Amino acid sequence: MTVSHPTLQVLTADDVLARFKALRSRQPVNFFAFYSSQLGGVVTDPALMVLPFDDHIVHRGHGIFDTAGLVNGNIYDLDAHLDRFLLSAERSKLRLAGSRQEMRDIIVKTTAVSGRRDGSIRYWLSSGPGSLELIPAAGSEPGFFVMIFGGLAYPERWLTEGARVMTTTYPIKAPIYAITKATDYLPNVLMQMEAKEAGFDNGVFIDEEGHVGESSNMNVAFVTRDGVLAHPKFDHILAGCTSLRILELATALQDEGLLKGIEVRDITVAEARRAREMLLVGSSVKVAPIVQWDEHVIGDGKPGPVSKALLRLLDEDMRNSDRLIEVPY
Numbered sequence: 001m002t003v004s005h006p007t008l009q010v011l012t013a014d015d016v017l018a019r020f021k022a023l024r025s026r027q028p029v030n031f032f033a034f035y036s037s038q039l040g041g042v043v044t045d046p047a048l049m050v051l052p053f054d055d056h057i058v059h060r061g062h063g064i065f066d067t068a069g070l071v072n073g074n075i076y077d078l079d080a081h082l083d084r085f086l087l088s089a090e091r092s093k094l095r096l097a098g099s100r101q102e103m104r105d106i107i108v109k110t111t112a113v114s115g116r117r118d119g120s121i122r123y124w125l126s127s128g129p130g131s132l133e134l135i136p137a138a139g140s141e142p143g144f145f146v147m148i149f150g151g152l153a154y155p156e157r158w159l160t161e162g163a164r165v166m167t168t169t170y171p172i173k174a175p176i177y178a179i180t181k182a183t184d185y186l187p188n189v190l191m192q193m194e195a196k197e198a199g200f201d202n203g204v205f206i207d208e209e210g211h212v213g214e215s216s217n218m219n220v221a222f223v224t225r226d227g228v229l230a231h232p233k234f235d236h237i238l239a240g241c242t243s244l245r246i247l248e249l250a251t252a253l254q255d256e257g258l259l260k261g262i263e264v265r266d267i268t269v270a271e272a273r274r275a276r277e278m279l280l281v282g283s284s285v286k287v288a289p290i291v292q293w294d295e296h297v298i299g300d301g302k303p304g305p306v307s308k309a310l311l312r313l314l315d316e317d318m319r320n321s322d323r324l325i326e327v328p329y
C-alpha cells in the first residue's frame with residue numbers, strides 16, 4: 001500500500017521569512033523588541049525573533065532565564081534579578097555571553113529600542129548551537145537573548161475575590177533544580193495545567209517532608225493565626241526577588257501593628273491551612289490573595305488586609321525607590 005503525502009517543499013530564505021510572518025499573523029504576540037547575541041543586534045518584527053534549532057537551550061533545556069518588570073519607564077530591581085541569573089548560570093555550568101555589565105547594558109538598551117514604558121523583560125543564557133548532543137558542542141558560543149514583551153496577565157478576580165489553588169500531584173523539583181532558574185519548567189507547566197483542568201487557578205508544590213514549597217512561577221507566603229508573615233525557606237524553592245523584597249517591605253506593617261513578626265522557615269501543610277491569609281508573590285503576579293486551597297477556605301474566604309497592604313507597598317516601591325533604572329529612550 002502506498003501512502004500519499006503532499007510533496008515537501010524545499011524552502012528558500014525568502015520563503016522562510018514569509019512563513020514566519022504568516023505564523024505570526026495567525027497568532028499575534030505582544031513581543032516588542034528582541035536582542036540576540038547570535039544576530040548581534042535587536043529585531044522588532046516578531047517574525048525575526050528566532051533561535052537556531054540546535055542551540056542546546058531548545059532541544060536539551062540547557063539554558064537559564066530571568067524576568068524583570070518594566071514600570072512607568074523604569075526597570076525594577078534588575079540587579080537582584082541579575083544576581084540570581086548569574087547564580088543560575090554557575091549552577092548550570094553555562095558560560096556567560098559577556099560580562100554582567102555588558103548584559104545589563106544590553107537589557108537596558110533593548111528596552112529603550114522597544115519604546116515600551118510598561119511590560120516585562122525576560123532574558124536567557126543558552127549553551128549555544130553546534131550539535132544535538134547533551135554537553136555543549138565543541139566551539140559553541142553561549143547565546144544571550146532579551147525579550148521586551150507585554151508581560152503575563154492574571155484575572156482581575158484574583159485581586160478582588162482571591163485566587164484558588166490546589167496541591168499538585170506532581171513532585172516538587174529536587175532542591176538543586178528548584179533553586180536554579182533553568183528553562184526546564186516541565187513540572188511547573190504540568191502543575192498549572194493540572195490546576196486549570198481541575199477548575200483551580202494554580203497549583204502548590206509540597207516537599208517530601210510535608211512542607212510548603214512554591215507555585216508554578218510564583219512563591220507562596222502566609223499570615224499565621226498569630227499574625228506572623230511566614231515564608232518557606234529558600235533552600236528548596238526559587239529565591240523570588242519579589243518575596244525577598246516583600247519580606248523587607250513588610251517591616252513597615254509590623255510598625256503599623258498589622259503584623260506581629262516576619263519569619264522565613266519550614267511551614268507544614270497543617271499549619272499553612274490554618275493561616276489567616278495565603279499569598280501568591282512574584283514579579284508577574286506581584287501580591288495576590290489566595291482564598292481557597294484544595295477544599296479548605298483560607299481565613300474568612302476573602303482577600304485579607306496584609307495582602308492588600310503588601311501589594312500597596314510593592315506598587316510604591318516599583319514607582320519610587322532606589323531599585324529603579326531609568327530607561328534611556
Ligand SMILES: Cc1ncc(COP(=O)(O)O)c(C=O)c1O
Pocket residue numbers: 067188214215216217218219238239240241242243281282283284
Ligand atoms: C518557580 C518560581 N518560583 C518563584 C518565582 C518568583 O520569583 P520572582 O519574584 O523573582 O518573580 C518564579 C518567577 O520567577 C518562579 O518561576
